[in-house]
Amino acid sequence: MDVLGHLGSGFAAALTPTNLLMALLGSLLGTLVGVLPGLGPTAAIAILFPLTTVLQPVPAIIMLAGIYYGAMYGGSTTAILLNIPGEVASVPTCLDGYPMAQQGRGGVALGISAIGSFFAGTLGVVALTFFAPFLADQALRFGPPEYFGLMVLAFTVIASLSGGSLVKGFAMAFLGYFVSLIGLGPSTAEPRFTFGWAPLMSGVDLIALIVGLYAISEVFIGLEEARVAITQKIRKVFPRLADLRAAFPAILRGTGIGFVLGLLPGCAPGVTVFLAYDAEKKLSRHPERFGTGAIEGVASPESANNATSSAGFIPLLALGIPASAPLAVLLGGLLVYGLQPGPLLFQKNPDFVWTIIASLYVGNVILLILNLPLIGMWVWLTRIPYGILGPMILLLAFIGAYSVRNSMFDVGVSLVCGLGGFFLRRHQWPLAPLLLAFILGPLLEKYLIQSLSMSGGSPLIFFQRGISLALIVGAALLLLTSLALVRYASRRAKEETTEELAL
Amino acid sequence: MGGTLVLLGILSLWEGWRLYALRTQMVAGAVVGDDTFPSIVGAALLLLGAAILLVAKLPQVKVAPPYGEPRKRMILGAAILVAYWLILPYLGYTGSTALVSTGLFRAMGGYRWPGALLLGSATTGALYLLFRVWLLQPLPTGLLGL
Amino acid sequence: MTWIRVAHVLVAACLLLSPLGAEAQDYPTKPIELVVPFVPGGGTDLTARLVADYMGKKWGQPILVVNKPGGGGIIGARAALKDSRPDGYTALIDIHTTSSMHIGAWKTPQLTLADRKYAARIVRDPMVFAVKVDAPWKSFKELSDWVKANPGQLIWSSVGPSGPSRYTAFDWFTQIGVDPGKTRMVITEGAADSFTKLAGGHVMLAIHSVAEAHALTKAGKIRLLAVLSPSRVKYLPDVPTAEEQGVMKGARVQWWASMAFPSATPDPVVKKWESAIAEMVKDPAFLAGAERINMNIDFLNAADMRAFVEKEVQGYTDMAAKIGIRR
Numbered sequence: 001m002d003v004l005g006h007l008g009s010g011f012a013a014a015l016t017p018t019n020l021l022m023a024l025l026g027s028l029l030g031t032l033v034g035v036l037p038g039l040g041p042t043a044a045i046a047i048l049f050p051l052t053t054v055l056q057p058v059p060a061i062i063m064l065a066g067i068y069y070g071a072m073y074g075g076s077t078t079a080i081l082l083n084i085p086g087e088v089a090s091v092p093t094c095l096d097g098y099p100m101a102q103q104g105r106g107g108v109a110l111g112i113s114a115i116g117s118f119f120a121g122t123l124g125v126v127a128l129t130f131f132a133p134f135l136a137d138q139a140l141r142f143g144p145p146e147y148f149g150l151m152v153l154a155f156t157v158i159a160s161l162s163g164g165s166l167v168k169g170f171a172m173a174f175l176g177y178f179v180s181l182i183g184l185g186p187s188t189a190e191p192r193f194t195f196g197w198a199p200l201m202s203g204v205d206l207i208a209l210i211v212g213l214y215a216i217s218e219v220f221i222g223l224e225e226a227r228v229a230i231t232q233k234i235r236k237v238f239p240r241l242a243d244l245r246a247a248f249p250a251i252l253r254g255t256g257i258g259f260v261l262g263l264l265p266g267c268a269p270g271v272t273v274f275l276a277y278d279a280e281k282k283l284s285r286h287p288e289r290f291g292t293g294a295i296e297g298v299a300s301p302e303s304a305n306n307a308t309s310s311a312g313f314i315p316l317l318a319l320g321i322p323a324s325a326p327l328a329v330l331l332g333g334l335l336v337y338g339l340q341p342g343p344l345l346f347q348k349n350p351d352f353v354w355t356i357i358a359s360l361y362v363g364n365v366i367l368l369i370l371n372l373p374l375i376g377m378w379v380w381l382t383r384i385p386y387g388i389l390g391p392m393i394l395l396l397a398f399i400g401a402y403s404v405r406n407s408m409f410d411v412g413v414s415l416v417c418g419l420g421g422f423f424l425r426r427h428q429w430p431l432a433p434l435l436l437a438f439i440l441g442p443l444l445e446k447y448l449i450q451s452l453s454m455s456g457g458s459p460l461i462f463f464q465r466g467i468s469l470a471l472i473v474g475a476a477l478l479l480l481t482s483l484a485l486v487r488y489a490s491r492r493a494k495e496e497t498t499e500e501l502a503l
Numbered sequence: 504m505g506g507t508l509v510l511l512g513i514l515s516l517w518e519g520w521r522l523y524a525l526r527t528q529m530v531a532g533a534v535v536g537d538d539t540f541p542s543i544v545g546a547a548l549l550l551l552g553a554a555i556l557l558v559a560k561l562p563q564v565k566v567a568p569p570y571g572e573p574r575k576r577m578i579l580g581a582a583i584l585v586a587y588w589l590i591l592p593y594l595g596y597t598g599s600t601a602l603v604s605t606g607l608f609r610a611m612g613g614y615r616w617p618g619a620l621l622l623g624s625a626t627t628g629a630l631y632l633l634f635r636v637w638l639l640q641p642l643p644t645g646l647l648g649l
Numbered sequence: 650m651t652w653i654r655v656a657h658v659l660v661a662a663c664l665l666l667s668p669l670g671a672e673a674q675d676y677p678t679k680p681i682e683l684v685v686p687f688v689p690g691g692g693t694d695l696t697a698r699l700v701a702d703y704m705g706k707k708w709g710q711p712i713l714v715v716n717k718p719g720g721g722g723i724i725g726a727r728a729a730l731k732d733s734r735p736d737g738y739t740a741l742i743d744i745h746t747t748s749s750m751h752i753g754a755w756k757t758p759q760l761t762l763a764d765r766k767y768a769a770r771i772v773r774d775p776m777v778f779a780v781k782v783d784a785p786w787k788s789f790k791e792l793s794d795w796v797k798a799n800p801g802q803l804i805w806s807s808v809g810p811s812g813p814s815r816y817t818a819f820d821w822f823t824q825i826g827v828d829p830g831k832t833r834m835v836i837t838e839g840a841a842d843s844f845t846k847l848a849g850g851h852v853m854l855a856i857h858s859v860a861e862a863h864a865l866t867k868a869g870k871i872r873l874l875a876v877l878s879p880s881r882v883k884y885l886p887d888v889p890t891a892e893e894q895g896v897m898k899g900a901r902v903q904w905w906a907s908m909a910f911p912s913a914t915p916d917p918v919v920k921k922w923e924s925a926i927a928e929m930v931k932d933p934a935f936l937a938g939a940e941r942i943n944m945n946i947d948f949l950n951a952a953d954m955r956a957f958v959e960k961e962v963q964g965y966t967d968m969a970a971k972i973g974i975r976r
Contacts, residue, residue, distance in 0.1 A: 143851030329714070331690065450835050
């Protein structure tokens with residue numbers, strides 16, 4: 001197939017001034033919205049969508065794609081600098097990114113994040129260019145049992161996120177799971193844990209949870225520590241070559257994991273980033289560095305993040321299946337403009353498709369160019385006196401929580417989580433397992449129910465299918481590795497301080 | 504903490520029990536239903552909670568409760584946030600934010616009233632512009648429709 | 650001082666009163682949220698996006714399609730009808746699954762007809778039976794015979810416990826003499842979800858509307874065995890009807906989509922939508938868009954729509970009781 005030729009003409013179209021401008025505008029706006037706590041790509045696309053309706057089809061879709069990528073990047077910025085994840089996929093970035101910021105290396109983290117994102121995003125689009133239909137077909141082979149295996153795998157990551165105490169980690173995980181159960185049951189729409197109280201019927205919203213647990217509690221912790229500003233001194237603004245070299249393997253691994261998992265429709269980006277982070281930690285020679293500012297801990301999730309976003313385009317264009325809400329908006333855009341996603345799309349409307357793909361490349365480049373210089377500006381955020389920054393974060397948190405469903409209830413949830421999160425963190429209870437379990441819970445349940453329906457009740461289905469068997473075995477192995485690592489890490493820490501510490 | 508977990512565990516199991524009855528009614532021949540996971544989670548919470556309460560030797564974390572200036576700021580900050588949540592439906596976004604932001608800047612930043620007022624109105628104005636005018640985001644409107 | 654007081658009161662009064670009267674003339678003055686209670690890509694979703702595109706251009710305010718899947722459509726429908734403000738800025742694409750079929754299947758449904766106001770019906774599509782493109786059954790009759798012989802091996806998908814797939818399937822099972830309890834029903838979150846599983850070979854049969862099946866049929870991943878309607882559908886001349894093949898008599902389940910609002914929404918707003926939709930179904934661009942996905946536009950105004958749904962409720966209640974799924 002004349003792929004390169006098509007791509008060439010696609011570039012020609014994508015690089016026209018209008019389209020370039022749209023890509024630029026989209027990326028910029030997306031980043032700005034993504035920076036706001038609680039507002040991630042979904043919210044960004046929902047908010048900025050009106051602006052695109054006045055445009056022609058091609059520029060509109062280009063702008064939407066730019067917004068999508070931009071928002072993903074924006075979420076990382078606050079994760080690193082303020083310890084507040086802009087959205088779910090930025091949570092692991094906080095774990096190492098924020099300590100780096102506190103050490104004055106925030107700029108380095110941001111830089112690596114941008115570079116990793118660019119690399120992953122571009123690689124993803126390359127795969128899209130050449131392998132889209134093939135990959136989409138492979139993705140179809142993942143049915144409920146395989147997804148279940150994947151979720152079980154993700155669940156085992158909790159062990160390594162527990163810090164020093166497995167009991168605490170799992171306790172938090174199940175707590176998170178419990179909270180996720182509130183709402184309507186997935187198969188019968190029966191209310192669970194609502195006790196007849198209407199607002200609970202829609203369940204606890206993820207964004208409200210994140211905003212409360214991370215943003216609000218963070219501000220209170222800052223208050224308690226009588227923080228003046230996040231960093232007093234900024235040591236390095238831009239990453240050096242040495243940093244890049246250290247981070248590169250992590251970027252590669254993150255890209256790989258993020259891409260492969262991103263192909264699967266319905267695999268939430270929140271899940272892939274945790275898996276990537278965990279993989280880095282396990283493969284590292286000094287796992288105890290993670291959580292204190294290890295650059296791999298930033299590079300890997302960030303790359304995974306963007307790889308997943310790029311991979312999400314594959315089922316969208318090749319099968320018409322959007323992997324997430326923002327992609328659904330893109331799908332809507334395609335349909336409205338009369339384009340039928342599917343293998344025929346590449347044949348019937350090559351110009352359109354290749355222009356879009358080319359502009360995805362362009363979008364990645366633009367983000368990199370936009371963000372590297374802006375790092376200096378973002379990092380300056382950490383110098384703002386906390387007396388101003390704190391209230392601003394709280395105000396923005398309110399808006400973020402409210403804007404998901406226009407619900408004051410969500411804001412209330414955020415408040416409760418904020419208070420709860422504060423106490424949990426002070427008493428060293430790890431929050432990451434809670435969040436991960438909250439996300440995984442409904443997915444685990446859904447896939448289990450579907451799988452067992454398929455097999456007529458026999459749990460053997462998980463073992464009879466190659467992929468799911470492999471995944472479950474993998475999960476068991478990972479769990480054992482995690483347990484061993486936890487023991488190893490706490491023993492090393494004991495050796496170094498002759499005291500038992502909870503990390 | 505352990506106690507809370509135990510309680511939640513019991514709650515979860517109870518709900519699981521309630522849903523169990525429904526499961527076979529709704530979907531004929533279903534092996535798993537909406538009750539499965541509450542039961543699992545309930546059991547896990549119960550076990551973990553009991554473990555924490557009774558058995559496990561958790562690393563002792565010395566947590567000194569905050570005192571003095573930070574403590575005052577935190578309590579004030581929390582109180583203002585709760586107040587914010589309560590008055591939003593009545594005063595609408597603009598009004599509430601103006602009040603609350605001023606309060607927060609004073610409480611958290613320790614700025615005196617004029618400074619706090621200035622910062623508060625500037626912030627409110629900026630937020631209004633950003634969200635209401637530019638992004639057309641729906642924000643709570645109070646009784647006066649502001 | 651009293652003058653200031655009076656001024657305050659007047660201003661407050663104006664602010665209080667103005668939103669009410671100006672509503673219908675100026676509506677909409679801000680973006681409208683259109684809720685789709687299923688995953689993107691299904692018929693409900695496609696309808697919503699077509700409508701959103703047209704209305705957005707017509708009124709100059711964007712219509713944002715928001716997907717809230719789960720619970721057989723009830724989670725999203727609840728969010729739109731009960732948890733939102735009845736000010737006309739939240740709308741729902743209401744279909745049979747979240748209305749007549751749901752009410753028919755439950756003695757105490759979570760959402761009743763009283764919870765919503767209809768603006769108009771937009772789409773009416775027959776159901777089709779779809780299997781994977783390389784499935785062993787070449788005709789509907791073959792499939793039916795196989796199912797009669799091996800009910801326990803049939804894995805089929807249903808969107809929620811009281812969706813059209815289930816009703817249609819049960820009608821079919823009853824007519825060919827199969828015990829539905831022996832078959833394996835997998836609950837999915839929407840037509841797109843069902844078809845993905847079908848194409849991947851994880852379920853064997855999916856029953857959805859003509860429009861919903863369009864994308865993957867064109868992509869060559871699934872094959873349509875039969876259409877459930879009195880005569881062949883013009884978009885699918887090669888697909889025989891279920892009746893033709895001697896398997897089923899009568900088409901008692903059909904797929905439709907309408908625009909609905911929370912019942913407390915002001916009438917002028919609903920009326921405005923009704924007339925806008927009436928215009929929309931005549932618009933050539935809109936019709937072309939629908940035709941591209943084999944969607945059959947069939948307008949019915951608000952009052953007639955209500956009567957139509959009430960009749961459906963009766964029908965599905967009877968059906969559910971007879972089949973034994975009414976709780």
